[in-house]
Amino acid sequence: MLTTSTYDQLCTAAREVSLLHGASAVLGWDQETYMPPKGVEHRSRILAQLSGQAHEQFTSRRFRNLLEKAEDEVDDQAAARTSIVKANIEQLRRELDRALKLPKKLVEQNSQAISLGQAAWAKARAASDFASFAPHLERLVGLAQEMAARWGGKNEPYDALLDQHERDATAQDIDKLFTALRPSVAKIAKDAVARSAAEAPPLKAMLGNCPVEKQQILNREVAEAVGFDFDAGRIDTTSHPFCSGFGPGDVRLTTRYDERDFLSSLFGVLHETGHGLYDQGLPEGEWGLPSGSAVSLGIHESQSRLWENHVGRSRTFWERWFPRAVSLFPHLKKLTLDQFLLGVNRAEYSFIRVESDEATYDLHIMLRFSLERQLFSGKLKVSDIPDAWNAEFESSFGLTPPNDAHGCLQDIHWSMGGFGYFPTYTLGNLNAAQLFAAAMKQRAIKNATTKAEYAPLLKWLRDNVHAAGSCLSPAELMEHATGKTTESGPYLKHLKARFVG
Amino acid sequence: MLTTSTYDQLCTAAREVSLLHGASAVLGWDQETYMPPKGVEHRSRILAQLSGQAHEQFTSRRFRNLLEKAEDEVDDQAAARTSIVKANIEQLRRELDRALKLPKKLVEQNSQAISLGQAAWAKARAASDFASFAPHLERLVGLAQEMAARWGGKNEPYDALLDQHERDATAQDIDKLFTALRPSVAKIAKDAVARSAAEAPPLKAMLGNCPVEKQQILNREVAEAVGFDFDAGRIDTTSHPFCSGFGPGDVRLTTRYDERDFLSSLFGVLHETGHGLYDQGLPEGEWGLPSGSAVSLGIHESQSRLWENHVGRSRTFWERWFPRAVSLFPHLKKLTLDQFLLGVNRAEYSFIRVESDEATYDLHIMLRFSLERQLFSGKLKVSDIPDAWNAEFESSFGLTPPNDAHGCLQDIHWSMGGFGYFPTYTLGNLNAAQLFAAAMKQRAIKNATTKAEYAPLLKWLRDNVHAAGSCLSPAELMEHATGKTTESGPYLKHLKARFVG
Secondary structure, three states: OOOHHHHHHHHHHHHHHHHHHHHHHHHHHHHHHOOOHHHHHHHHHHHHHHHHHHHHHHOOHHHHHHHHHHHHHHHHOHHHOOHHHHHHHHHHHHHHHHHHOOOHHHHHHHHHHHHHHHHHHHHHHHHOOHHHHHHHHHHHHHHHHHHHHHHOOOOOHHHHHHHHHOOOOOHHHHHHHHHHHHHHHHHHHHHHHHHHHHHOOOHHHHHOOOOHHHHHHHHHHHHHHOOOOHHHEEEEEOOOOOEEEEEOOEEEEEEOOOOOOHHHHHHHHHHHHHHHHHHHHOOHHHOOOHHHOOOOHHHHHHHHHHHHHHHOOOHHHHHHHHHHHHHHOHHHHHOOHHHHHHHHOOOOOOOOHHHOOHHHHHHHHHHHHHHHHHHHHOOOOHHHHHHHHHHHHHHHHOOOOOOHHHOOOOOOHHHHOOOOOOHHHHHHHHHHHHHHHHHHOOHHHHHHHHOOOOHHHHHHHHHHOHHHOOOOOHHHHHHHHHOOOOOOHHHHHHHHHHHOO | OOOHHHHHHHHHHHHHHHHHHHHHHHHHHHHHHOOOHHHHHHHHHHHHHHHHHHHHHHOOHHHHHHHHHHHHHHHHOHHHOOHHHHHHHHHHHHHHHHHHOOOHHHHHHHHHHHHHHHHHHHHHHHHOOHHHHHHHHHHHHHHHHHHHHHHOOOOOHHHHHHHHHOOOOOHHHHHHHHHHHHHHHHHHHHHHHHHHHHHOOOHHHHHOOOOHHHHHHHHHHHHHHOOOOHHHEEEEEOOOOOEEEEEOOEEEEEEOOOOOOHHHHHHHHHHHHHHHHHHHHOOHHHOOOHHHOOOOHHHHHHHHHHHHHHHOOOHHHHHHHHHHHHHHOHHHHHOOHHHHHHHHOOOOOOOOHHHOOHHHHHHHHHHHHHHHHHHHHOOOOHHHHHHHHHHHHHHHHOOOOOOHHHOOOOOOHHHHOOOOOOHHHHHHHHHHHHHHHHHHOOHHHHHHHHOOOOHHHHHHHHHHOHHHOOOOOHHHHHHHHHOOOOOOHHHHHHHHHHHOO
């Protein structure tokens, strides 16, 4: 019989591990926001210690015994299974089996390499100096290769890395998906770029100078209006925007500012707000357990892209917010809403993924997926990345990056050991379109959204996405919320309507 | 024989514990600076987990065995003792013996009570609502009483709390010191207040409005000029100023701003900078060990008071910095340096300790010492604190606090479980005067200081105070640096020269 006490003890033990991860998250956030430069060496030691400690506790004999006992008890009595109890036991098993394959030393080394790698990347990117980052990347790739070998991928080592971020994903499946998607996306991109070139001036030329302090006011108002709770979160400034949830009541967003382009920061904030709303919407009573944790990056990214693109780049959103922008930046008065919207949704082949428009975004992702897969199959060496990046970029975009800061150094992910992470961005785009379309089938949600009132939409996401934690797999969650697993249709329909409609 | 490996293993184990304390320090700093209000509950859980973890590791069988083995080996071979090795082993023993007397649960409970208590205190102080803080204070006093009982004080339970902050201090000794000091200090205060009332207008009336951003510029320039390394530290804003060293390369100062009194923030920053210089001056190679840690609060406070008062309130300092202040705050032009200095060193009976002048400061400390001692001897109940505070304040200062925010709620310390902490502030005053007088005996240091050049003074402090870590006891350190253990003479001489000279 499943005694309360075994399961309760298991939850307590799992939560103790989560508290250590929560501490690491605070220290990681601080490293990116406020830590003075000379603090990096010691910070990397603290983070290594915390991750080693968490690993040791999670893989301890005591935790393994508790999990085995809970598994036996839940098997013995089917009646005692609630879906949450069952899901937690299953997911803890999945995580534990992965953790048991890694020695503590490797976990500590990886954590330290990430902390040092991130600091080295920030410097290297600022100086566009790949050579200074290369040894860190070698180290991080080497550690990821070792972890992948120990985990064992389904078909290839890279699968084990993908699976970290997106339960059950394989490179083969992603490849199939991307291969099918690519012609349509490339065609939409090409048409959209041509159309924008004819119709809309470059955004920076339109927007003029917008002081950072006023951008911050607008960002905060918008984030608050879509539902972000600032008593349980905040926005800070970093060189690469991110969202980090430390636990109930504390979710941190970051952004960066360009006085010549307030939309870059605003859409960045809407994007991170989408992540933050998911974190703030996780069931608070389930904190520290799979049932209280986000299920995958592909679902997480669906939330950020939904708010950034489906909400934030829509006409109805700007009918509400353009007047407010004009009141803060009076020089925008000279633009009509139509002109402004042409700028907001201008498509252009560009170098930087996070600043790229929806029409060309997935081409950036496909490039990274291709390079990562080659890196982990042994076809590509770290030292060859800049050339390979530039060659592939030229063939996809018809442009050559002027330097590595605009090429292979632009993203923070590899410096964080985040290999197998990028493909989840395109999954997120597909999921976002599919979830948004499903929500819009509810008349009340659609009506409110048309008036730039988003509480009903957020409630639908809370009920259909956030509340589930990791109790459903990404596929189950999509099916539960939309009736189908992830598919391309709604996304392509959305892109066509927006860019070539 | 003392094998390298036993001692090395001991150091590694001690450092692992220190890394967890470092993590707690970052999280504690974040709680005071940037954490959103709803994060407090979860933060208290994380901090409890970290402190419990650190306690468990420190008191583990493995650590105890390592320390015992190192003690045996160092005893076996006197030749192998270096003062550092010996001091580390002795101090780790002292700390371990204290830690072994506390169950892990108590350590966790105390950590959680502190995290919740600090948040409750900040709210209570803002609303001047002692009743809302009282249950937290009951809890914190109760936990401190339990810890004191387990540790066992030399003569009374309060001694065990003092000993946490000031190695070997007893309430009897402090009482003797304060009793001897009090008449002179009270006399100087009285004379100084009378003289200031006749000679100097209240500071706020003199200083006018100074924008926060310009105060920040001045604070930073001053902190940098006295030697604080901003590549290894920073200044943020909190409701109660503090300094927290996370480890090598990362020391955080905080301050608060009053537009009507830029000196409040500036002296606050100089004070915290003094703490920060000590932390930045600890031997980096010894991090995480007693030999790389500050020895006591009475020595720590000597560093802050030296820079705040002996340097920062001197004529020579302002000969250099008054013109800079005028360039930032042009309305100060109407003041002569003499008028300004009268204001800087104005004495007045006032309610808030951290804003009080040197002449009246120790009276604030003596009040707190008296109340704390009564609290832990059972003579005073938590609920009686406001009345007892006000009565004692009236008898010392001839004034009644208008509310608890200006009375017993003003300090953060009790909400941090920092009982037995306040007396170290007066020890710090004595030590500061004694150390400064000793340094000034060196002609080169005196000459440079007269020209507001502080590198030689800082070097002397680095060599004579910071470099020792905890290898010397507070008494040994004072004797090593000045030829005598802590005494009152130099401090009284300083006060007389400054206030009734």
